[in-house]
Amino acid sequence: MTEKTNQKQLGQMSFLEHLEELRWRLVRSAVAVVVIGIGVWSFQEWIMENLFMSMKSSDFITFKLLCEWFGACVDDVPVQLQSMTVSGQFGYALMMSFMGGLVIGFPFIFYQIWSFLKPGLKFKEKKMAKGIVFYVSILFFLGISFGYFVVAPLSIQFFGSYQISPEIRNDFTITSYMSTIISTVFYTGIFFLLPVVTYLLSKVGLLTPEFLIKYRKHALVVILILSALITPPDVISQVIVSIPIFILYEIGILVSKRNIKKQNES
Numbered sequence: 001m002t003e004k005t006n007q008k009q010l011g012q013m014s015f016l017e018h019l020e021e022l023r024w025r026l027v028r029s030a031v032a033v034v035v036i037g038i039g040v041w042s043f044q045e046w047i048m049e050n051l052f053m054s055m056k057s058s059d060f061i062t063f064k065l066l067c068e069w070f071g072a073c074v075d076d077v078p079v080q081l082q083s084m085t086v087s088g089q090f091g092y093a094l095m096m097s098f099m100g101g102l103v104i105g106f107p108f109i110f111y112q113i114w115s116f117l118k119p120g121l122k123f124k125e126k127k128m129a130k131g132i133v134f135y136v137s138i139l140f141f142l143g144i145s146f147g148y149f150v151v152a153p154l155s156i157q158f159f160g161s162y163q164i165s166p167e168i169r170n171d172f173t174i175t176s177y178m179s180t181i182i183s184t185v186f187y188t189g190i191f192f193l194l195p196v197v198t199y200l201l202s203k204v205g206l207l208t209p210e211f212l213i214k215y216r217k218h219a220l221v222v223i224l225i226l227s228a229l230i231t232p233p234d235v236i237s238q239v240i241v242s243i244p245i246f247i248l249y250e251i252g253i254l255v256s257k258r259n260i261k262k263q264n265e266s
Contacts, residue, residue, distance in 0.1 A: 025112040032108045037101030044093050047100070052181060053081075055156045062153045077160030079170040081177055092178050099182055103144060103189070107137040129200070136196050143192025147185035151241055155180055191226070191245055198252030202259045209256040212249075219249055 040047065054060050056077040058067075067073035083089045102109070111133045118126060159180070160170055201207040212219070220242075227241040 022116055025116045029105070029109040029112045032105040033098065033101035035101070036104045037097040040100035040104075041093065041097040044096065047096065048093075052096075052178065055153045055181065056160060060153055062149050063157070074157055075161070077157060079160045079172050079177075081172055081174050083174050088174055092174050095182070096178065099186065103186070106140055107133060110136055129203075132196065136193060139192045139196060140189045143189035144185055146192070146244060147188030148181075151184045151188050152181045155184055188241070192248060194245070194248045195252045195255055198249075199255045199259065202256035207256055209253050209260060212253045212256055216249075216253075220246060223249065 056079060058064075058074050058076050063074050085091075114129075114133055118129075156177075160172070163170065198207060198212070202209075223242050223245050227239075227245065
């Protein structure tokens with residue numbers, strides 16, 4: 001695809017040209033995920049042992065800091081992992097590689113999506129979204145980090161240590177273990193995009209600070225429900241996850257107020 005085609009305004013492109021543009025954007029994104037995924041695959045054993053399996057250990061950085069700072073020390077999680085299907089380990093090695101490619105390649109993927117949408121925006125709309133790729137990427141990785149260092153290890157520690165009876169041993173499948181970590185980490189990364197969503201919706205007039213303030217209590221309930229879905233069923237974990245998400249909601253209110261103020265001044 002030539003640079004001339006890339007620079008065409010959305011209104012000057014035919015429907016087929018739109019599809020061709022979208023196809024190439026998706027192809028580039030897929031290639032990025034595959035290339036990064038191959039790199040993740042090459043280090044799958046190290047990644048599995050040091051990034052995922054390490055959450056079972058009391059030496060995991062989160063547990064060490066909790067022990068040093070708050071005296072909340074934990075023991076190693078007494079679980080054994082097993083693969084119950086013929087393709088279990090291979091399948092999750094593929095899944096780990098794919099998710100690694102998706103997460104690491106997120107800035108490039110979002111840039112491709114934004115580059116496809118950007119030509120159809122007006123000059124004022126482009127100006128208000130300046131730097132969006134950078135800010136979205138930063139918030140996403142902050143969410144991923146919070147999910148990995150806080151939400152996921154708390155989940156593994158709670159579920160791995162919980163026993164109805166000492167006679168019942170926790171033998172998790174690799175599917176259950178990896179799904180818990182990957183889903184909590186990825187969803188937390190998505191939740192951290194809340195201020196950007198609020199910013200864009202307030203810019204186009206779909207959200208106002210008055211609306212956000214009016215339904216603050218309702219938002220808190222929704223946040224608590226979402227936190228309950230991605231964390232262990234204990235109050236402490238839910239509060240730990242809810243606090244930063246609610247702070248992001250409050251930041252969204254401030255961002256919305258600033259947008260309205262700028263619009264009134266212009």
